[in-house]
Amino acid sequence: MGDGHARHEPHDGGWLDRLSWLRAGVLGANDGIVSVAAVLVGVAGVTTQSGPLLTAGAAALVGGAISMALGEYVSVSSQRDSERALIELERRELAEDPEGELAELIELWEQQGLDRESATLVATRQTERDALQAHLTLELGIDQDDVVSPWRAAFASLVAFTVGGALPLAAIMLAPVDVRVGVAIVVVLLALGVTGAIGARLGRAPWQAATVRIIVGGAIALAITYGIGSLLGVAGVG
Numbered sequence: 001m002g003d004g005h006a007r008h009e010p011h012d013g014g015w016l017d018r019l020s021w022l023r024a025g026v027l028g029a030n031d032g033i034v035s036v037a038a039v040l041v042g043v044a045g046v047t048t049q050s051g052p053l054l055t056a057g058a059a060a061l062v063g064g065a066i067s068m069a070l071g072e073y074v075s076v077s078s079q080r081d082s083e084r085a086l087i088e089l090e091r092r093e094l095a096e097d098p099e100g101e102l103a104e105l106i107e108l109w110e111q112q113g114l115d116r117e118s119a120t121l122v123a124t125r126q127t128e129r130d131a132l133q134a135h136l137t138l139e140l141g142i143d144q145d146d147v148v149s150p151w152r153a154a155f156a157s158l159v160a161f162t163v164g165g166a167l168p169l170a171a172i173m174l175a176p177v178d179v180r181v182g183v184a185i186v187v188v189l190l191a192l193g194v195t196g197a198i199g200a201r202l203g204r205a206p207w208q209a210a211t212v213r214i215i216v217g218g219a220i221a222l223a224i225t226y227g228i229g230s231l232l233g234v235a236g237v238g
Contacts, residue, residue, distance in 0.1 A: 024153075025160040026202065028068060030195040032164025034218055036060045037188040038225040040172050044181045045229020050173065053180075057169040065161040073154035080150060083142050090135050101135060102127055108138050167191050185222055192218040 039060035043053055094101050102123060109119035126134035136142040168188050175183035196214035200207040 025156055026195050026199045028157050028160025029164030030192065030199070030214070031068065032061070032064060032161035033167055033188055033191050033195065034221055035064045035161075036165035037168035037184065037218075038221050040168055040184060041181060041222045042225035042229040044172065044184070045226045045231075046233040048177050048180050050177075053172060054169075057172070061162065061165040061169060064165060065158050068161040069154040069158035072157040073150045076150040076153040086140055086142060087132075087136060090140070091132055094131050094135070098127075098131070101131065105131075105134060105138065112138075164191075164195070181226070185219075188222065189215050189218055 036057060040053060040057050043056040047053075105123040105127065106116075106119045109122050110116065112119075114122065123134070133143070168184055168191075171187040172180050172184040192214045193211050196211040197207040200210035
């Protein structure tokens with residue numbers, strides 16, 4: 001095909017890393033939208049007064065954001081510790097048995113479809129240039145210069161959840177009292193549709209099905225929490 005029809009496909013590892021972070025941000029915002037909205041709608045089933053709604057919404061927003069950040073920090077810290085342990089193990093094996101590690105690298109390239117001669121040539125040159133990174137990349141799928149930061153992951157989750165959760169809180173607090181619940185539900189479902197479509201597009205998946213799934217799921221969550229709140233209100237709670 002000519003240059004005018006050249007396909008521009010991203011193969012850069014840095015681009016893929018940024019894409020994964022962007023998708024994580026969209027999913028974090030989605031969690032914030034659903035979590036805070038569910039709490040607000042549940043409380044609105046009991047009362048639509050500003051004080052209780054603001055208190056519940058603020059608590060859900062702050063508590064959820066901290067929980068998300070803490071969970072992400074713990075998860076990524078464990079992943080980082082595992083990656084570092086694997087890097088040190090591979091470094092020790094290379095120091096103790098370089099010939100055996102070269103043979104292993106050759107075998108790995110053969111498993112990728114190269115013939116013996118080509119695999120030996122590639123493995124030898126990789127070993128001469130950076131034996132450790134060659135093994136980490138092909139054998140373990142790890143980049144020693146790109147071990148994920150738990151602090152960065154925690155901060156990203158905190159921000160994403162806060163941005164998403166602030167939307168239903170603002171919607172229900174700014175709307176007139178008599179239509180608060182309806183306005184909040186509409187805003188939340190629209191926002192979920194947008195995040196669902198964006199997440200699907202980032203993952204190169206059909207956006208229609210993803211959008212419908214997330215809207216239906218959000219609607220069910222809101223209906224359940226509102227129903228529980230209404231039952232509690234009828235029972236005299238609040």
